[in-house]
Amino acid sequence: MKGERVLYPCYFDASLTRQQGRRIPRSRAVKDPALPDIERAVKRCGVRYRVEQKSHPAYWWKHEGRIVVSWPQAKEQLLRKVAGNLEAKHAVKR
Secondary structure, X not given: OOOEEEEOHHHHEOOOOOOOOOOOOOOOOEOOOOHHHHHHHXXXXXXXXXXXXXXXXXXXXXXXXXXXXXOOOOHHHHHHHHHHHHHHHHHHHO
């Protein structure tokens, strides 16, 4: 998994606290992010990825899935980039 980063929906969920698993600022997070929404945001970033049907260890019962992204840089940079695309998509939806 060298050069790969794992993204879970809880990283982008505005209803969660940082302690509960949110990884981006609440101002950039969205309400109830779904895996297909995150997948579209990752696709807009133009990076290689794959979707896996695995759960976040803290939320093993939710079965939300995850996205594994080929990304050689810091995970925080990827999170900001995906959050920007996700945020833009949700702004149109509102």
